Amino acid sequence: MRAETQNIVDEIRQAITLLRRHFDWDQAVKRLEYLNSRAEDSSLWNDPIEAQKLMRERQELEDGIAAVKGLTQALEDNIGLIELGEEEGDDGIIAEAEAALRSMQGEAKARQVETLLSGEADANDTYLEIHAGAGGTESQDWASMLLRMYTRWAERRRFKVEVLEVHDGEEAGIKSATVLIKGHNAYGWLKTESGVHRLVRISPYDSNARRHTSFASVWVYPVIDDSIEINVSESDVRIDTYRSSGSGGQHVNTTDSAVRITHLATGIAVACQAERSQHKNRAKAWEMLRSRLYEEELKKREAVANATEASKSDIGWGHQIRSYVLQPYQLVKDLRTGVESTSPSSVLDGDLDEFMEASLSHRIEGGAGEAVADLD
Numbered sequence: 136m137r138a139e140t141q142n143i144v145d146e147i148r149q150a151i152t153l154l155r156r157h158f159d160w161d162q163a164v165k166r167l168e169y170l171n172s173r174a175e176d177s178s179l180w181n182d183p184i185e186a187q188k189l190m191r192e193r194q195e196l197e198d199g200i201a202a203v204k205g206l207t208q209a210l211e212d213n214i215g216l217i218e219l220g221e222e223e224g225d226d227g228i229i230a231e232a233e234a235a236l237r238s239m240q241g242e243a244k245a246r247q248v249e250t251l252l253s254g255e256a257d258a259n260d261t262y263l264e265i266h267a268g269a270g271g272t273e274s275q276d277w278a279s280m281l282l283r284m285y286t287r288w289a290e291r292r293r294f295k296v297e298v299l300e301v302h303d304g305e306e307a308g309i310k311s312a313t314v315l316i317k318g319h320n321a322y323g324w325l326k327t328e329s330g331v332h333r334l335v336r337i338s339p340y341d342s343n344a345r346r347h348t349s350f351a352s353v354w355v356y357p358v359i360d361d362s363i364e365i366n367v368s369e370s371d372v373r374i375d376t377y378r379s380s381g382s383g384g385q386h387v388n389t390t391d392s393a394v395r396i397t398h399l400a401t402g403i404a405v406a407c408q409a410e411r412s413q414h415k416n417r418a419k420a421w422e423m424l425r426s427r428l429y430e431e432e433l434k435k436r437e438a439v440a441n442a443t444e445a446s447k448s449d450i451g452w453g454h455q456i457r458s459y460v461l462q463p464y465q466l467v468k469d470l471r472t473g474v475e476s477t478s479p480s481s482v483l484d485g486d487l488d489e490f491m492e493a494s495l496s497h498r499i500e501g502g503a504g505e506a507v508a509d510l511d
Contacts, residue, residue, distance in 0.1 A: 257323025275308030287485030
């Protein structure tokens with residue numbers, strides 16, 4: 136076997152070993168057997184919420200175990216094909232098996248990254264807020280570029296994006312926006328994107344073509360399901376109504392149907408103007424507020440307050456997570472992990488997975504994070 140192919144085989148074997156360790160293999164197999172037996176019990180659905188939770192766990196375990204078994208079997212099959220091809224001098228068989236191993240290498244890495252998404256709310260849908268920093272039109276245009284970037288990223292993953300609230304800029308761009316991104320592990324993937332994003336470019340709004348630096352903040356928090364209780368009373372909040380803003384035409388409401396709810400103790404504020412009904416916007420805003428408060432609790436429990444602390448400060452120098460330079464050179468750099476891309480256009484078009492994988496690895500201490508770092 137060629138040295139390059141042997142390296143790929145070793146890497147896949149290492150990934151399988153780490154995946155088995157992550158699952159706690161023997162316990163996972165026993166747990167799946169138990170869940171399968173529970174799924175056949177007709178009394179399970181007497182408690183629908185508990186039943187749904189159990190079925191989700193069963194599906195995740197089933198998928199994970201099947202993936203590891205599939206990788207293991209495919210690895211051995213292709214090693215056998217290479218050995219057979221070498222014995223018979225059949226370069227075609229060897230080439231086919233090597234191509235299959237290279238494909239498996241990518242799948243093994245992707246599976247390994249998925250193990251990082253095992254937090255309490257990682258599998259949930261997520262809210263994503265974007266706020267322009269100081270700087271007027273330039274920063275507002277940057278905020279709209281970020282909104283497009285995350286929308287394109289979500290579309291690549293076939294996630295659904297719903298715009299809940301947008302405040303347009305006076306000349307161009309947006310002052311703020313809130314979107315709901317629906318898809319498996321949406322929060323897990325996006326949670327490390329919270330923080331300040333910095334853009335350096337020649338401003339298209341500057342007649343002297345000078346270079347400008349702009350800032351915008353991103354905040355990500357999970358949608359919570361009905362099984363999670365976050366109790367907030369109306370006396371704990373201030374509720375404001377206002378007229379929706381938007382791109383104009385028939386979609387802009389002429390009544391005060393938009394709703395903003397501010398949690399007095401923490402200062403957390405959420406807003407929704409997606410619906411034409413104030414009642415529906417109020418209900419959605421309450422969901423968003425409970426999600427924000429839940430996310431605050433998650434942050435405390437996970438002891439990763441860096442994004443939280445950054446968001447409490449002014450949007451400006453010193454609290455950035457990523458820098459996007461378009462002039463005088465082209466570079467996107469994550470300031471936490473050191474990951475770089477010399478193709479800002481691709482990143483701004485939604486090519487974010489490399490940055491997200493690295494920041495997930497960086498954020499999670501222990502074997503899973505180190506394992507992904509080793510593969511890069």
